[in-house]
Amino acid sequence: MKSFTLHSGIVAPMDRANVDTDLIIPKQFLKSIKRSGFGPNLFDELRYLDEGQPGQDCSTRPLNPDFALNKPRYRGASILLARANFGCGSSREHAPWALEDFGFRCVIAPSFADIFYNNCFKNGILPIVLDAAIVDTLFQQMYASEGYELSVDLEHQRVTSPSGEIYSFEVDEFRRHCLLNGLDDIGLTLQDAEAIRSYEQGLRKRSPWLFDAIR
Amino acid sequence: MAGQTLYDKLWHNHVVVQRDDGSAVIYIDRHLLHEVTSPQAFEGLRLAGRPLWRRDANLAVPDHNVPTEAVERSGGVAAIADPVSRLQVQTLDDNCRDYDIVEFEINDRRQGIVHVVGPEQGATLPGMTVVCGDSHTSTHGALGALAHGIGTSEVEHVLATQCLIQQKMKNMLVRIDGALHRGVTAKDVVLAVIGEIGTAGGSGYAIEFGGDVVRGMSMEGRMTMCNMSIEAGARMGMVAVDDTTLDYVKGRTYAPRGAMWEQAEAAWRELHSDDDAQFDRVVVLRGEDIKPQVTWGTSPEMVLPVDGHLPDPAMIDNAMQRAAVERALQYMGLQAGMSITDIRPDRVFIGSCTNSRIEDLRAAAAVVKGRRVASSVKQALVVPGSGEVKKQAEAEGLDQIFIEAGMEWREPGCSMCLAMNADKLGAGEHCASTSNRNFEGRQGFGGRTHLVSPAMAAAAAVAGHFVDVRNWQEQ
Numbered sequence: 001m002k003s004f005t006l007h008s009g010i011v012a013p014m015d016r017a018n019v020d021t022d023l024i025i026p027k028q029f030l031k032s033i034k035r036s037g038f039g040p041n042l043f044d045e046l047r048y049l050d051e052g053q054p055g056q057d058c059s060t061r062p063l064n065p066d067f068a069l070n071k072p073r074y075r076g077a078s079i080l081l082a083r084a085n086f087g088c089g090s091s092r093e094h095a096p097w098a099l100e101d102f103g104f105r106c107v108i109a110p111s112f113a114d115i116f117y118n119n120c121f122k123n124g125i126l127p128i129v130l131d132a133a134i135v136d137t138l139f140q141q142m143y144a145s146e147g148y149e150l151s152v153d154l155e156h157q158r159v160t161s162p163s164g165e166i167y168s169f170e171v172d173e174f175r176r177h178c179l180l181n182g183l184d185d186i187g188l189t190l191q192d193a194e195a196i197r198s199y200e201q202g203l204r205k206r207s208p209w210l211f212d213a214i215r
Numbered sequence: 216m217a218g219q220t221l222y223d224k225l226w227h228n229h230v231v232v233q234r235d236d237g238s239a240v241i242y243i244d245r246h247l248l249h250e251v252t253s254p255q256a257f258e259g260l261r262l263a264g265r266p267l268w269r270r271d272a273n274l275a276v277p278d279h280n281v282p283t284e285a286v287e288r289s290g291g292v293a294a295i296a297d298p299v300s301r302l303q304v305q306t307l308d309d310n311c312r313d314y315d316i317v318e319f320e321i322n323d324r325r326q327g328i329v330h331v332v333g334p335e336q337g338a339t340l341p342g343m344t345v346v347c348g349d350s351h352t353s354t355h356g357a358l359g360a361l362a363h364g365i366g367t368s369e370v371e372h373v374l375a376t377q378c379l380i381q382q383k384m385k386n387m388l389v390r391i392d393g394a395l396h397r398g399v400t401a402k403d404v405v406l407a408v409i410g411e412i413g414t415a416g417g418s419g420y421a422i423e424f425g426g427d428v429v430r431g432m433s434m435e436g437r438m439t440m441c442n443m444s445i446e447a448g449a450r451m452g453m454v455a456v457d458d459t460t461l462d463y464v465k466g467r468t469y470a471p472r473g474a475m476w477e478q479a480e481a482a483w484r485e486l487h488s489d490d491d492a493q494f495d496r497v498v499v500l501r502g503e504d505i506k507p508q509v510t511w512g513t514s515p516e517m518v519l520p521v522d523g524h525l526p527d528p529a530m531i532d533n534a535m536q537r538a539a540v541e542r543a544l545q546y547m548g549l550q551a552g553m554s555i556t557d558i559r560p561d562r563v564f565i566g567s568c569t570n571s572r573i574e575d576l577r578a579a580a581a582v583v584k585g586r587r588v589a590s591s592v593k594q595a596l597v598v599p600g601s602g603e604v605k606k607q608a609e610a611e612g613l614d615q616i617f618i619e620a621g622m623e624w625r626e627p628g629c630s631m632c633l634a635m636n637a638d639k640l641g642a643g644e645h646c647a648s649t650s651n652r653n654f655e656g657r658q659g660f661g662g663r664t665h666l667v668s669p670a671m672a673a674a675a676a677v678a679g680h681f682v683d684v685r686n687w688q689e690q
């Protein structure tokens with residue numbers, strides 16, 4: 001997994017609450033058996049005027065000129081500024097895969113849906129929760145100045161605006177550690193293989209019906 | 216020490232390692248797999264050269280992509296018309312063969328929607344931790360299990376370690392006191408709960424559903440409620456074990472028998488919140504206050520009783536909320552202030568892991584029996600949740616009732632719930648649907664979904680517009 005330490009980048013808006021994972025990546029693209037290549041279909045239904053199909057060349061599709069990510073001022077954006085309950089709905093990890101493939105490294109919102117929040121960390125994307133009032137301020141600043149950038153420092157858990165305001169954020173210690181170091185958490189869990197085996201032995205005694213039923 | 220909630224008990228029973236940073240390694244008893252979210256996990260396992268930790272904890276079934284038309288279906292995987300869907304189902308078969316995982320293949324009678332199949336086969340049991348790469352895994356919490364959806368990286372993590380790294384959630388009790396009016400179902404209750412707490416209301420919580428209404432519900436009804444916990448923002452919903460649970464589980468294929476049953480029953484009887492357990496949040500609804508519900512917008516919280524009127528954005532002070540209502544009305548092609556009963560569905564879908572169990576089909580059949588689907592309705596699909604449900608329904612003659620009413624009787628699968636197969640809405644079409652999500656485009660590009668109970672969907676199919684099924688049942 002890619003590590004995340006410091007990141008500065010152009011901020012783009014997703015200015016609506018309750019953005020669901022169907023909206024982030026519609027279901028027809030979930031038929032892929034690969035992990036990559038979802039970027040061109042990020043926000044497909046908002047981004048293009050036609051209905052997208054898997055495997056299609058997106059460069060010739062009609063773009064929706066009103067959609068933020070199609071506007072030249074947000075070109076190259078790597079930080080997404082969003083509203084409450086971002087990423088609700090389906091557990092599809094294709095949503096963070098699409099964000100990552102598009103080039104986003106960070107999503108800032110007042111709140112996230114639990115499964116999506118968790119999935120981001122597995123893919124080198126940092127989801128940052130900031131107070132709704134602060135997010136509002138950031139939206140205003142972003143709309144007011146073209147090329148608006150933020151810097152994110154995971155080590156010190158803070159976001160810095162162009163004018164130098166600092167906003168600190170919370171992130172739990174384990175996830176922070178893994179993301180800072182780009183650690184594969186399967187490898188980490190396997191360091192506890194002994195503990196897992198001994199738990200399993202106890203479980204087999206306590207609840208024998210949990211074993212060997214499905215064969 | 217204060218008592219424990221059901222969630223606390225399930226959690227503590229599964230902690231393998233408690234880390235200082237607040238995270239814990241949690242053991243997973245049952246891992247369910249389907250074709251959409253597993254291919255990349257198996258690929259990851261292979262690339263890292265890791266073996267499967269525990270084969271017999273896994274059970275797989277294809278459901279999202281499978282065709283539901285009998286002709287296409289009869290040819291098995293090779294006959295799936297859409298090549299991309301075919302490859303995905305084939306990949307699941309191949310992975311299960313390579314890793315020796317039990318799979319109910321496309322035309323196995325036990326095949327069906329993963330969340331219908333698990334409880335039905337006794338593959339998911341009380342007291343278990345159950346995960347699946349699908350957010351509606353919350354369904355299995357109805358058995359008194361700790362069940363939730365996971366992403367594909369976590370699917371790989373479970374395959375490789377039989378564990379997950381988790382943070383403990385907060386506890387929420389949603390209590391529904393009193394009794395329900397006739398014609399009001401578990402679906403209406405859970406939609407009313409979502410209307411009350413909002414789609415983010417349960418975020419960060421494990422929800423336990425309790426109160427007299429839930430105690431009086433069948434397992435099917437409890438599964439419908441737990442299924443939609445995720446639409447209330449909670450990864451998991453659960454119901455305490457009681458006689459209803461035990462009666463349901465007993466005798467199922469993978470459930471324990473004989474002396475092992477006695478031992479299991481004794482353990483399962485402990486699976487309820489203690490009287491003095493503390494919840495971080497308690498929400499109370501009165502059963503008598505709940506009417507049949509219909510969603511009108513593009514989020515499950517945009518829900519109203521059937522006698523309600525659509526909101527008027529001009530009356531909403533909060534700018535974000537006003538914009539959301541305006542956008543939803545525009546997407547849905549509906550006017551502010553109109554009556555729910557003036558909404559006319561073009562299609563009707565009865566199915567999905569929320570409402571495709573035998574009880575749901577019985578409720579829908581009771582409404583359409585001897586009636587005909589309105590001529591304005593282009594299509595009314597009935598898709599049983601599994602091969603077992605289908606067989607049972609056919610034994611009861613429900614299929615004939617649907618067919619005589621002008622509905623289509625299909626093969627089991629997710630179908631029009633998310634439209635990954637050929638069953639989908641056309642742009643601008645309204646659908647009375649018993650599924651769980653009314654997001655933009657969920658049932659097809661530009662499609663407009665209204666979430667309702669099976670009885671309400673059936674009544675709308677016959678009337679050609681939404682009606683209060685309670686009046687019908689008195690006729």
Ligand code: SF4
Nearest residue numbers: 351567568629632633
């Ligand atoms: S029926 Fe719908 S919600 Fe349930 S698992 Fe299938 S696609 Fe998901």
